[in-house]
Amino acid sequence: MTASKDSVPRQRDRAGTAAALVENAKALLAEQGFQALGINAIARRAGCDKQLIYRYFGGLEGLLDALGEDIAADVTRRLAPLDALGKPQSYAELMERLALGLLQALRDDRLMQRVMAWEIAEPSPLLTRLTLARSKALGMWMMQTRGNLTPPPEVDAPACNAILVAAVQHIVLAGAAAGQFSGLALRADDDWERLRKALKRTIRALYGA
Amino acid sequence: MTASKDSVPRQRDRAGTAAALVENAKALLAEQGFQALGINAIARRAGCDKQLIYRYFGGLEGLLDALGEDIAADVTRRLAPLDALGKPQSYAELMERLALGLLQALRDDRLMQRVMAWEIAEPSPLLTRLTLARSKALGMWMMQTRGNLTPPPEVDAPACNAILVAAVQHIVLAGAAAGQFSGLALRADDDWERLRKALKRTIRALYGA
DNA sequence: CTACCATGTCACTGACCGGTGACAATGGGT
DNA sequence: ACCCATTGTCACCGGTCAGTGACATGGTAG
Incomplete structure (x- = not known):
């Protein structure tokens, strides 16, 4: 074995x-x-x-540094498919793409799940750097794709987006670990579809149709 | 040492x-x-x-079982202070209390953070049982406190609530681990206040004022 | 051909781990 | 007073870990 x-x-x-x-x-x-x-x-x-x-x-530390660079490169590569859909027409659509794209990408990427679980379970400078690199890559993607779309001025978009991203990440991690979260089964694809719908609705509710 | x-x-x-x-x-x-x-x-x-x-x-397994019961008891005890505010007047208010209460309770509870990190990093039957117990306790509290308040019929409340709870849990865990999440600093209390506001806004947007 | 250095292998140490069997101390029941 | 089950202690086993020094191998420069 x-x-x-x-x-x-x-x-x-x-x-x-x-x-x-x-x-x-x-x-x-x-x-x-x-x-x-x-x-x-x-x-x-x-x-x-x-x-x-x-x-x-x-030593192990050095190897992990190399591993970190390798993984950081993966992150931006993972974001590329999101651009295939062309420019979004509204801020809501932008975030919808980001959230759903992140959901799918994370679900497919066991390695990234492990890294994120690691970050949470056993923080270390290396891991924190990795997290930083990841959120930076996300931010870059946002900046590039956003164009001049802006969220409604009365909402704190960074904070709201953090909520959305956190929800996606946590649900994927919990789903991978236990196959369910908060009473929602997360095994079959239609369980996930329900989640996608809820995510969309939340985003529309926040940022308007 | x-x-x-x-x-x-x-x-x-x-x-x-x-x-x-x-x-x-x-x-x-x-x-x-x-x-x-x-x-x-x-x-x-x-x-x-x-x-x-x-x-x-x-053996260790048995001790962990006992530990699990102990922790499960803690969970319901942690939920009690939420009832001090009296009955909520709307479903949105209910969820607001739940989300903000959960946020505070989790932030103050290192043990629970460890357990949740454990669940994500290294799933096991015992840990899964613990998770189950937790979400069950949450559900019970919801049922009791809710009264006959109902969410707007067009939203998938369980799914949306899962998003809210997941966001709270993940942000607390990430904050404890790295002191920040998704570009948001999570050290001083006003960072968290920003998050609370965003949570409230999200909930109101979902479930109406 | 030889000498040298980069590459790869091996054996060993000391520390810690989970797990187990044998033994010492205590205190209650008879 | 004695017996004996319960409670607690200790020493040891095999295994794995990270880390290190010595050694074998092979290509290459001189």
Whole structure:
């Protein structure tokens, strides 16, 4: 019952080995969570000696830094599909896309779920940096996509958006962990559809049709 | 640099020892999180031998069961202050009380934060049971307090409420972990006040004034 | 060919973990 | 006074962890 390895045997290829270590760390995190992310486990999975982690990354911390950059790059890549729909016509539509897009992207991304769970369970400077990078990427996307759309002046949009994003994140995490949240089943697709509808309604109620 | 102990030396007092074990497990969880909740650590903190955990609870699992009941009792106790304000006059007011009350209660309750982080990071039958108990307690409070207030028929209240509760929970957890969320600082009280306002607005927008 | 350095492997340490069996102390019932 | 179950303590086991020093291997520059 050993996890499958992502990397083929390399030979005297430092860059390749280092990349394999990062790759396997990533996979291990996605599959088993941050608890399993130890020096021994990563080296074992990558099929090389843990000594190399110390040599090439200066220890687990260094490897996690590299992993962090890798993940940060994933975030912006994940946001790209949202632009395929063209420019939104209203602030409400903008937020609707963001919220629903985030919901879908997060649901599909076990790795990101693990990272977010990690951030919550065991804060650390590295993790906090990752969170920062994520919300920054979200902010950038907002700025670019928003154009000159503005929310109604009487609402505190950053705060309201934080509520929306937090709800999406928490529900996805709780759903992945327990298959339900607050009495809502979150297994079949139509459970999620109900949620999407509620999200839309909330956004419309906040920002107008 | 050892954690302070909650319990004084006991002598041949099985019930007292067992209670001290539960109590110290609780404190340990609140202070250091679920990662630190091991047989050795609990026994050390309680000032007795780990063997007693096996004898009295059949192992860590059994102790955690007892801990779970303890925590479940806390939940309903935490909900009580919400009733001090008398009956709400509208469904919106009901949900406003629930959301803001939950926000405050969670912010003040490190233990509950730890439990929720645990649930998300490392799902297990016990933890899922705890979650169930919590949402059940919330539901009971709702039923009792609601009276015959009803949400507007066109909104999916359970789904919308799930969004509200999820947002509250996630923001509290993220705030405790990183001191901010989605670009909002969550340190000083006025940061939180902004959030409360946004929550109120969202609820009013959903359920009417 | 040789010497050297980068790469990779191995064996070991010390610490901590959960778990278990044997033993010591206490106090109540007879 | 004695017995004995209950309560509590201790020492030890096997396993895993992070971390380190020594060693094998292979490519390459001289």
